[in-house]
Amino acid sequence: MDKKVTVVGAGNVGATAAxxxxxxxxxxxxxxxxxxGVPQGKALDLTEAAPIEKHDAHLTGSNGYEETAGSDIVIITAGIPRKPGMSRDDLISTNAGIIKSVTEQIAKYSPNAVLIIVSNPLDAMCHVAFEASGFPKNRVIGMAGVLDSARFRAFIAMELDVSVENTHAFVLGGHGDTMVPLPRYSTVAGIPITELISKxxxxxxxxxxxxxxxxIVGLLKTGSAYYAPASAAVEMAESILKDKKKVLPCAAYLQGEYGINDLYIGVPVKLGKNGVEQVIEITLTEEEKTALMKSAAAVQGLKDDLAKLG
Known part of the structure; x- marks a missing residue:
């Protein structure tokens, strides 16, 4: 393979992404x-599945970062997962230290990589990685909107008994309780769901x-979601690796777009070989703008909490 992706964190999300x-x-x-032993064991297990799955990707497990040198993309899933009763925000102090340490190592060995952040609280961890890496804003991106939109699409398909391939949805804002799903921009085969489902x-x-x-945390009791988050991160990685220029909702660093400054927030972006190649501004109703600003305020609160941590 001529492309190389590092996945940091060999837990459920990381191993599934690999x-x-x-x-x-x-x-x-x-x-x-x-x-x-954990990354080595999982890499070996995946390698032994390769003859059956019919791929020739080379998988390596490591406890250090020398092996990661020259990565095109680094997907960061490291950190402690949520447990029942915990919010994403409860993770902030522990995971901030982990993400800072990881990102410094990644920046040292892969200075030209695009970083895809998966660790929670997502938007806050993007800020940690952005500052720790020193990378330009287009090369530090958060995985949130793709996952949240996929969940919305799944629920729409279940509701209408249609193929998930026919469903399209947009979810903006922070990755948390204040996220902003946009029904007006959510469709089934091009038909707005507002025409198909009651308000x-x-x-x-x-x-x-x-x-x-x-x-999902409530159902699993001992962990959090991993199949869908891994798929979401890989869809982003694929668009970058193949320079597909897909328009996907991702956590991007805004500097004036949507009236938001110096903050990571979920918005539609064009993803290509350079990471975020364009932030796409869509017209919002006053109600949607208010919801997005409320979400931005929640993310700003997390960013302020990070500053207090030093």
């Missing part, structure tokens, strides 16, 4: 984790989307 990357034959994969039912689907992660 599996998806390899099986799609997108790149060679380096899986990094601090726990001795009351849409509100219920929107609420389920906003609490989608917590719903």
């Amino acid at each position: 599996q998806r990357l390899a099986e799609k034959e997108l790149c060679d994969v380096v899986l990094v984790d601090i726990v001795e 009351e039912r849409i509100a219920e689907l929107v609420d389920r989307t906003a609490n989608g992660g917590a719903e």
